[in-house]
Amino acid sequence: MGIVYAIISGKGGVGKTTTTANIGIxxxxxxxxxxxxxxxxxxxxxxLILGLENRVIYDMVHVMDEEAGLKQALIKxxxxxxxxxxxxSQTKDKSALVQEKVKKLIExxxxxxxxxxxxxxxxxxxxxxxxxxYADATIVVVxxxxxxxxxxxxxxxxxxxxxxxxxENKKVxxxxxxxxxxxxxxxxxxxxxSADILDILSIDLLGKIPEDKGIVEASNTxxxxxxxxxxxxGAAYKRICKRLCGENVAFEDVETFNSPSxxxxxxxxxx
Amino acid sequence: xxxxxxFNKKETSAGVAKDRLRxxxxxxxxxxxxxFMAEMKADIIAVVRKYIDAxxxxxxxxxxxxxxxxxxxxxxxx
Ligand SMILES: Nc1ncnc2c1ncn2[C@@H]1O[C@H](COP(=O)(O)OP(=O)(O)OP(=O)(O)O)[C@@H](O)[C@H]1O
Ligand SMILES: [Mg+2]
Numbered sequence: 001m002g003i004v005y006a007i008i009s010g011k012g013g014v015g016k017t018t019t020t021a022n023i024g025i026x027x028x029x030x031x032x033x034x035x036x037x038x039x040x041x042x043x044x045x046x047x048l049i050l051g052l053e054n055r056v057i058y059d060m061v062h063v064m065d066e067e068a069g070l071k072q073a074l075i076k077x078x079x080x081x082x083x084x085x086x087x088x089s090q091t092k093d094k095s096a097l098v099q100e101k102v103k104k105l106i107e108x109x110x111x112x113x114x115x116x117x118x119x120x121x122x123x124x125x126x127x128x129x130x131x132x133x134y135a136d137a138t139i140v141v142v143x144x145x146x147x148x149x150x151x152x153x154x155x156x157x158x159x160x161x162x163x164x165x166x167x168e169n170k171k172v173x174x175x176x177x178x179x180x181x182x183x184x185x186x187x188x189x190x191x192x193x194s195a196d197i198l199d200i201l202s203i204d205l206l207g208k209i210p211e212d213k214g215i216v217e218a219s220n221t222x223x224x225x226x227x228x229x230x231x232x233x234g235a236a237y238k239r240i241c242k243r244l245c246g247e248n249v250a251f252e253d254v255e256t257f258n259s260p261s262x263x264x265x266x267x268x269x270x271x
Numbered sequence: 272x273x274x275x276x277x278f279n280k281k282e283t284s285a286g287v288a289k290d291r292l293r294x295x296x297x298x299x300x301x302x303x304x305x306x307f308m309a310e311m312k313a314d315i316i317a318v319v320r321k322y323i324d325a326x327x328x329x330x331x332x333x334x335x336x337x338x339x340x341x342x343x344x345x346x347x348x349x
Binding site: 146149150153154157186188189190191192193196199200 | 283284285286288289291292293295299
C-alpha cells in the first residue's frame, strides 16, 4: 500500500509544480514506483514541466468518469523508469471533481504505486480541498516571504480541519520545503531565515531550495533540475528525495552567502 | 546582545517580517479555528459587565503539545 502526499502552498506560484516534478523523478530514481497526479484542473502544467505535454491523451477526469482506463491514462516518464503522470483535465475545471470518485481514484493508485504525489492548485478553495482530502501527509511549499508564509499557515489549518485522516483523529504529517532562498539576502537580513520560518509555522523541515536560474532552463526544456545534480536546486531536491525514502541526510547550509573575495569585489568595481 | 550586534543596531527587515508574521498568523489562527469567536467575546463582556465595568476582552489561543488553551484578558478601567 502506497503513501499519498499532497503538495500544497496556499499562495500560488511558489513552486508546487516544480517541487512535484523534481520529487517525482528523485524518488523514482531511488527505485520506488511513483505516480504524480496534477490536481490543477483547467491549468494543466505538470505535463509541460516533465516534458510530456505531447503524450497526454486521457486525463484524470476521463479515468474518474470511466471514459478511459487507468493504464491508458498513465503517461510514462522519459527521464526515469518507475515514474508515471496522470494529467489534469484542460477543459473541465475543478467542479468536475466529485469526492467519491476522487477517493476511489486515490485508493486505486495506492494499490499500484509506492508513492502517490498530488500537485495541488493555488488557493484554498474546492480544488485544494479535493487534493488534501485523502492525503496521508502533506508537503508545504513556501517562499521566504510574508504572504507565502501566512497563506501556508491557513492551508495547514484547513488540512488539520478537513482531511479524512484528521477527521479520524489520525496524525497528518506536514513537511516544509522552503523554496527560492536567496543566500545573499538571508545573510544581510533582507530575507527571512529558515529558522524563523520554522519557528513560525512549527512543522518539520524537509528541505531548503535555493533560488536557481537553472530552473527556468529546466522548465524551458521539460527536464527538471534534479537531473542536473551539479546545480544547487537539483542537489537540494535530491536530498529531499532521500529523506522521503527514509534516509537520514544532513541538512546542508544553503543560506550562508559565500561573498566574493576582496579581489573579486575590487575587480567588480571596475567592471 | 552579542558584541557584534552592538554595531548592528538597525533592525533588519527580516526581523520586522518575523514579528509582523507572528502577530498576523496568531490572529488568523484564532479567527479561523473558532468562527464564533466574536460572539463569544460579546457574551463574555455582557456577563462581566453585570458585575464590573469591562472595557474590552482579548482572547488568545495557545497551542502546547496536545492541548490548546484559551487566554482571556478582560480590560477594566482604573
Ligand atoms: N528555486 C527556484 N528558483 C528559481 N525559479 C523558481 C524556483 N522555484 C520555482 N521557480 C519558478 O517559479 C515559477 C512558479 O513555479 P511553479 O509553477 O512550480 O509554482 P506553483 O506553486 O506550482 O504555481 P501555481 O500555484 O500557479 O500552480 C516558475 O516559473 C518556476 O520556474
Ligand atoms: Mg502549479
